[in-house]
Amino acid sequence: MNTRIQLSVLLVILGCFLVFIPQKPTDKFSVMPRELALWASTDTNSVTVDEVARLINNETPDITLIDIRNAEDFNKCNLPGSVNIPLQNLPEAEYKPLLSRRTGKNIFYSNGDEVSSAALTLAAGMGFKNCYRMQGGINEWYAIIMNASFAGDHITAKENALYANRFDAKRLFTQYNSLPDSLKTKLFASRQMEKAKLDGGCE
DSSP states (O other): OOOOHHHHHHHHHHHHHHHOOOOOOOOOSOHHHHHHHHHSSSHHHEEEEEEEEHHHTOOOOOEEEEEEOOHHHHHHHTTTOOOOOOOOGSSGGGHHHHHHHHHSEEEEEOOHHHHHHHHHHHHHHHHSSSSEETTTTHHHHIIIIIIIIOOSSSSOOOHHHHHHHHHHHHHHHEEEEEEEEHHHHHHHHHHHHHHHHHHTTTO
């Protein structure tokens, strides 16, 4: 999708959002929506699915994966450890402490790029820093991570590390989404204990 079409789609999504979601007088954009949409369509504030896979595998504590799809789609499948904040709920006061934090990263994702770019645009317009989006969304996750495979006789160290990262993320994603919601946090707790043992820590 070229930049002009992507920019138009972002502006339409953002426009529809702003029309239907009432804003408080203090919740005004400090930057023009067109400038924000152009900024969000660039790759400077995006991360690849491979980067997200590595963050999940390492259980990086200072990131929050934010699924901006509706609750129904989120409940069908989601990235391990992610939270669900549908796009229309982003301006709500309860999410301000998370979105306005000064350290770490908030990474938005949806099915593709358009809605997550709109979320990034909205967050930036409200003055929130440290917000990013996952390129390609869940569709890209399935295409690259879930379909990861190796074919050939030789593999370089770099290729091996990339494949291992994808394979581990694929396995965790499958395991995580096969569990009931009540057990998902327990999975991460048990993984942290195993990691502490491997790192030489104690139980």
